[in-house]
Amino acid sequence: MNTFHQYNETDPLKKVIIGRYQGYRAEEAYVEIVNEEQKKGLPDVQELGPEFESFKHHLEARGVEVLVPQYVGKFVYDQLTPRDIGITIGNKFVMSNMVNQSRRYEAAGIFPMINNMKGEEPAILLPPGNDILLEGGDILVDKGNIFVGISQRTNEAGFDFLEEVFGDRFNLVPVYCRSLDEGKNVLHLDCTFNPVGRQHALIYPDGFREVPGIIKDEYQWIEINAEEQAELATNVISINQDTVISRDHKKCQRVNDEMKKVGIEVIELPFDAAPATGGSFRCCTLPLVRA
Numbered sequence: 332m333n334t335f336h337q338y339n340e341t342d343p344l345k346k347v348i349i350g351r352y353q354g355y356r357a358e359e360a361y362v363e364i365v366n367e368e369q370k371k372g373l374p375d376v377q378e379l380g381p382e383f384e385s386f387k388h389h390l391e392a393r394g395v396e397v398l399v400p401q402y403v404g405k406f407v408y409d410q411l412t413p414r415d416i417g418i419t420i421g422n423k424f425v426m427s428n429m430v431n432q433s434r435r436y437e438a439a440g441i442f443p444m445i446n447n448m449k450g451e452e453p454a455i456l457l458p459p460g461n462d463i464l465l466e467g468g469d470i471l472v473d474k475g476n477i478f479v480g481i482s483q484r485t486n487e488a489g490f491d492f493l494e495e496v497f498g499d500r501f502n503l504v505p506v507y508c509r510s511l512d513e514g515k516n517v518l519h520l521d522c523t524f525n526p527v528g529r530q531h532a533l534i535y536p537d538g539f540r541e542v543p544g545i546i547k548d549e550y551q552w553i554e555i556n557a558e559e560q561a562e563l564a565t566n567v568i569s570i571n572q573d574t575v576i577s578r579d580h581k582k583c584q585r586v587n588d589e590m591k592k593v594g595i596e597v598i599e600l601p602f603d604a605a606p607a608t609g610g611s612f613r614c615c616t617l618p619l620v621r622a
């Protein structure tokens with residue numbers, strides 16, 4: 332399990348980095364408010380610990396190898412959402428070029444783990460130039476496609492870079508997310524779209540400027556409403572095609588029930604603190620191996 336491997340969002344999760352809560356907001360002087368959710372207030376470390384420990388326990392109980400980033404230092408106040416630091420695509424790993432200054436050194440916390448992995452050389456790719464912006468929460472690899480959210484955090488240059496590197500092996504699909512100016516708070520693509528099960532996808536169609544044809548054709552939709560989207564109901568993590576971990580939260584209940592109706596086992600865990608910073612289970616994980 333030492334080779335980067337990810338071809339589908341719902342393939343069995345074998346090795347994953349999850350968020351680090353220890354050291355969160357250790358020094359207030361370095362806190363940067365980076366999204367709309369955080370303007371409403373930030374959670375306590377006391378709330379984070381039990382939720383992340385329980386999450387880790389449930390992943391390990393299902394046979395997933397779980398890694399936690401090293402502590403970078405007090406100037407990186409938030410290491411809760413490793414998803415955005417990079418993305419495993421096929422047998423390669425793409426480092427992100429992140430928008431927010433306070434997130435840019437998060438890579439240091441996962442680098443020893445990434446560097447320890449094998450892959451198709453060059454296995455670790457760095458986007459060239461500062462104009463290319465991309466974050467892992469905007470990128471979904473599934474069924475031969477790479478869906479790339481053009482969002483608050485990823486731009487068209489980020490899409491072009493991925494197309495150049497992977498266009499010979501994958502079908503690259505740009506997905507234009509509605510912006511704050513258009514009245515929608517879609518931080519990343521995974522806040523509005525996420526494949527689950529064999530052929531289903533959780534989707535908040537109003538989060539898109541236009542839903543790409545392939546998302547209409549290839550997936551059976553479980554639609555999310557605005558209130559559910561605000562609680563990050565799409566942002567579940569698949570352990571495999573039959574199992575997801577989702578929030579035990581009243582605004583996620585209907586969506587969890589819909590997934591159960593189509594035969595997906597839903598492990599519902601209390602998880603309120605990380606979502607108050609803008610990220611739920613998908614954001615709090617960075618898969619290295621799904622096989």
Ligand SMILES: NC(=O)NCCC[C@H](N)C(=O)O
Pocket residue numbers: 365366409412414415431434467468469518519521522608609610611613614
């Ligand atoms: N994929 C995601 O939507 N990640 C959530 C990121 C939350 C983090 N605090 C951020 O705003 O960058």
